[in-house]
Amino acid sequence: MDGVHDMGGMDGFGPVQPESERDPVFHAPWEARVLAMTRAMGVANGWTIDMQRFAREELPPHVYLGSTYYQKWFLALRQMLIDHGRIGADEVAAGHALHPAAPLPRGAFTAANMERIMRRGTFDRPASAPARFKVGERVRTKNIHPATHTRLPRYARGHVGVIERIQGCHVFPDTAATGEGEHPQWLYTVVFDARELWGADADATLKVSIEAFESYLDPAV
Amino acid sequence: MTTQDHHHDHDHSGGSELSEMQLRVRALETILTEKGYVEPAALDAIVEACETRIGPHNGARVVAKAWADPAFKKALLEDASKAVATLGHLPRVGEHLVAVENTPQTHNIVVCTLCSCYPWDLLGLPPVWYKSTPYRSRTVKDPRGVLRDFGVTLPDSTEIRVWDSTAETRFVVLPMRPAGSAGLSEDELAKLVTRDSMIGTGLARAPGAA
Structure with a gap:
């Protein structure tokens, strides 16, 4: 989609603000929880990395540009959970579970699943035809x-x-x-x-x- | 935008006033936990791994090894995933890792204009600026301007090569070995390798520099 996420070459966002290499990985505790929940729910639901990217791209443009990185992750995760029927908007409003759990395709995420998160997925697949283009073409x-x-x-x-x-x-x-x-x-x-x-x-x-x-x-x- | 305005001297004291984001995130975690979708301890383990197990210290070991060992450097440039896997003391990196070499003729810079793709299993989670709109928008068009933001000026004759990470290939820059580093051990060399030098927005430190 021709969204604001596709920003290569756009002007007007100002200078890059370098960060000390000694800065913490997360700048607030909630950022770490958002990352962990996103990873865990991605595995438990079998959501591909591109499904998750697409969810962030679908945030309204003003929300996308006006949110920090982990705010975008949070908003997209919550929306995916609602869209896939894992949680209800009423539960979000209440801050508690109100309905029975939905079955997750890969089961609940437990500490035993940790290694699946820390090992990057593999994306290459057997080819059904030779490559159409050659190096130098x-x-x-x-x-x-x-x-x-x-x-x-x-x-x-x-x-x-x-x-x-x-x-x-x-x-x-x-x-x-x-x-x-x-x-x-x-x-x-x-x-x-x-x-x-x-x-x-x-x-x-x-x-x-x-x-x-x-x-x-x-x-x- | 708030990413740019972020100051690091707040939100860390654990004061009684919780931010709105903290409350919203806590509410979501409560719902997921009550439904039995996730164990909080599993989330703790992910956070801990992100903060300690992965990080640019791993990439620095790889660069130092490449500077010290020409055979390893050759293997790294041919197939970085395979070469890194031969170093037993590092966490396993995924496939499709590509190392690109800086030379006096060519300087490489890595960006992801579409999101935030980054070789996190070798360098850890990306810094805030890497995920920011200024970096994602400008690097493919005005990389020398971006380098100036980092205090880096390269000769006009140096070719700049920007790698936009638009697929699942992941790029790490092999920075130039700094002058005056002959005879240093791999451990000493690794201390000269900065995170930014492996993204291409910085250079390796000179020995003796802070």
Whole structure:
């Protein structure tokens, strides 16, 4: 979706505010609880990483831009729990459980499940066809605007780049996000000259790459 | 926006006045616990692991090893997940980790414009600025400006390469080994490796620098 989360190249957000490397991992105790609950409920419900990203992208634009990182996580988690029928809006208002629990697809999250959280998932899958593009080949990204989740950022649509690496065959986020399945595809690192993306005045020493799924790409003629 | 205004001298004293967010989050945890969806102790364990087990200290060990051992460096640049797995003393990192090398000719910077993808199993959870709108919006267009925000100026002739983490591949920068570090042990080298140098918004420390 063409949402505010897709912010590569937007102006006006001001300077980056570096942070001391000695700063704590969490800046308030509730942030840590939000992260832990999100991870735990993701595992217990079998929600894919892209389903969770999509939920955050669907926050209203003013909420997305006006919330801190963990506020966004909290709002998206609570909405997913409601949308999937795990909790009720009346329970949120009451601050307590009012109804019987719903069965969770993977069962309740207990301390015994810890290692599943700390081990990153694997996203590569067996390929059903050879890779369409070769390293060094010129490709053009498609000009697509799906209303749902995609990982092709707006600033990199409709531009010519070069295949630099072939990263294997990976779960396709655009379908994984909506529960339509994994539909694995070849994944490529595609590198663009900054002047291709940002025009003739762009920094001539800058190159930008994205990780692009095969269906995002056409051969450049 | 509030991420940018955050000061670190509040909210840590455990005062009696709970913030609105704290109350809302506590309410959700209460509901999930009462329904039996999650054990609070399991949440405690996740938090503890995020605060102690993972972190940039792990990445620093990998960089120091690459500086000290050319064969390991070669393996790391070929397949970082596999190379890191050979170092038994580190927590297991996931697949699809890619290490990219800074040289006098090329400086690499990692960003995620769409969300906050970050090699957390090697570097820990990302800092606030990495997840902020200024960093996510500007890095792909004006990386030299972003570097200036970090006090880093590179020669005009250095090529800048920005890696936008738009899939499940995860990037870690192998910073240049600082001058004057010859003869240091791996432990001493690891102390020169900053988190920001492994994201590409900083350089490794010079020996003797604070």
